[in-house]
Amino acid sequence: MSEINKSDFIEDKDINDVFDDIVLSENKVYDESYKEGYQKGVSEPNIEGYHLGYHRGAELGAELGYYLSIAENYLNKSDQAQYSDKIKQNLSTIIKLIKEFPIENVENIDIFAETDKIRSLFKKACALLKIDAHYTEIDRLSF
Structure with missing residues (x-):
């Protein structure tokens, strides 16, 4: 069996991209939630x-x-x-x-x-x- 190496699972990302992903994660969740809620509001009668x-x-x-x-x-x-x-x-x-x-x-x-x-x-x-x-x-x- 070959040895499992951590680098096989982690993409080569720049550290700045990782920090941007962490900082912008709240915005992404907000945008996705807004889109989901809007679609539900349009499709379901109130x-x-x-x-x-x-x-x-x-x-x-x-x-x-x-x-x-x-x-x-x-x-x-x-x-x-x-x-x-x-x-x-x-x-x-x-x-x-x-x-x-x-x-x-x-x-x-x-x-x-x-x-x-x-x-x-x-x-x-x-x-x-x-x-x-x-x-x-x-x-x-x-x-």
Whole structure:
């Protein structure tokens, strides 16, 4: 039998390559794990994420629908009540923003900022109209 020599199993590597492999091993594992996780995410549906998005979207739609109905109602009564132009303009802006609100995912529109803008205009309109039209379900919403 021939003698087993360690050099038969070890490739001739430069010591710098060995150190680079040690230092970069974490990056390699991270990259491989990211690719594996991404492939799983693409290939497997995320039912929980779908349901969360669906329910949050329904809650947001209910809130915006509430604001829209009140704004349209008060704007329709504006001839009888003779509201100021400032109130009419505010109500018209609320209606316009809600009708332009995206109903599908649009990457260049921040729906949270748009929702906050509509909420603040609605609060301003309520203050100008001197009404308390607080949306009672808003306390349950969490974005």
